[in-house]
Structures are given as C-alpha cells and as structure tokens.
Amino acid sequence: MWSVKFRNVGSVVLLGILTAGLALALEPGDTLPKWGDFELEGKVPDLEGKVVMVDVWASWCAPCKASFPAYAKLQQEWADQGFVILGISVDKKSKDYARFLKQTPPGFSTVRDVSQKLAATLKPPAMPTSFIFGRDGKLRKVHKGYRGDRTVELLRSEIEPLLAESP
Amino acid sequence: MIKRQRFLLLFLAAVALVFSGCQNVQPWEKGLLADYTMRADRDAMHDAMSEHIYFSREASSGGRGVGASGCGCN
Numbered sequence: 001m002w003s004v005k006f007r008n009v010g011s012v013v014l015l016g017i018l019t020a021g022l023a024l025a026l027e028p029g030d031t032l033p034k035w036g037d038f039e040l041e042g043k044v045p046d047l048e049g050k051v052v053m054v055d056v057w058a059s060w061c062a063p064c065k066a067s068f069p070a071y072a073k074l075q076q077e078w079a080d081q082g083f084v085i086l087g088i089s090v091d092k093k094s095k096d097y098a099r100f101l102k103q104t105p106p107g108f109s110t111v112r113d114v115s116q117k118l119a120a121t122l123k124p125p126a127m128p129t130s131f132i133f134g135r136d137g138k139l140r141k142v143h144k145g146y147r148g149d150r151t152v153e154l155l156r157s158e159i160e161p162l163l164a165e166s167p
Numbered sequence: 168m169i170k171r172q173r174f175l176l177l178f179l180a181a182v183a184l185v186f187s188g189c190q191n192v193q194p195w196e197k198g199l200l201a202d203y204t205m206r207a208d209r210d211a212m213h214d215a216m217s218e219h220i221y222f223s224r225e226a227s228s229g230g231r232g233v234g235a236s237g238c239g240c241n
Contacts, residue, residue, distance in 0.1 A: 060201040
C-alpha cells in the first residue's frame, strides 16, 4: 500500500521537475488578450474588426530594431484596409523605453508591458515575435524572429488574405 | 524494503531541491543579461586591481593584454 502511494508521489515529483519551466506559447485560435487586465504604459488603439499584428519587442533586441522600418511600411500600406500593428515592449525600465522611442520612432503604435505579465501570457518563443490576429480577434499565425525580406514576404502572403476577409 | 524506499524518497527530494535552483530565462527576460551591470568590464578600477593581483601573483607583468609573443625580448 505504502509502496503504491510512494510511487504516485514519486511520479508527481518527477513530472513536476521535468515540466518546470516549460512555457506554452499562445496558439492559433486563441483570442486577443484583454488589455485592461495588464499594466500597460501607453494607449492601445482601437483594434475592433481589424487585422492586428502584435509585435513583442525590446530596446535591447537588435533584430526588433531592424524590423521596425519594414513593419512601419506594411502598416502604412494597409492602414486604410484595417491593418494595425501594436508593439508590446518588454523593457523593464521606462527610461530605456522612452529613450529608444525618441531615437528610433517605430512608425506604429506601441505600449510597454510594465510588469511583463502580458509577455508571460503571450509567451513569445523568441525576440521579436509577431502574433497575427484576424478581424475576428483570433490568432492565426505566429512568427519567431526577424529575417529581413524573407520575413516581410511571408508576412505579406499571410496578412493579405486576412485583409480580404469581411469584418 | 522500507529502508530502500526511504532512500529513494530522500534521493528524489535531493533531486527536487537541486532542480529547484534551475531557472529558465524566458526570451522576454533576456534584457537582464543585456543590462550594463552584467558587463564584466564595467568597473575600470576593479579591472586594474585584478590585473595588478594577476601579474603580481604570476610574475607576468604585461602577460595579459599586451602584444608580442611573451618571450620578454623586446
């Protein structure tokens, strides 16, 4: 009896050890987070019925900085079709965030995830990560990292069909 | 038999204790590693003192960070 109990406890302990630290990212079909549940610095624009790309970035992340001009161009190109990019900065310090924005204005709306709770919910698997949501607010695609033109082409091929969907 | 089980339980507890010290740094937390305070060369005075201790102990003045082969002939 004790042996069976011991085995159960042992299994639970081992499972706990092996799965500790595993983080599951947001998956396709999941809905946009409720922004009000998180402590954000900055204003979230109106995203209702729009195709939204949530881009998780930080001032210390060089590929994030490299991606901004291309993303700003996409935002500009499709703004009238209802495409919005929302940057989520995971900078711990407000002054790092402010200094970066002053030096490198991203060209799209961005907010800072003050307590990093939003990041812990989105669980981006890399920096930067782009989460693309359809007009229905459901997650369609997740992009890890930024690889220049290759990423932009991929984003184009994925976002264009979403823009064609009816609100 | 019970002795063996106790040993296993202790072993598992020890393993759990060791692994609880491990922490994954998530991608969004890596700014901590990029912080200025994480730089090894952030304190010039500390570097100079470490260098002084190094060459005093090793009798190798200029043995680190100075060009040439180390033959002492120039």
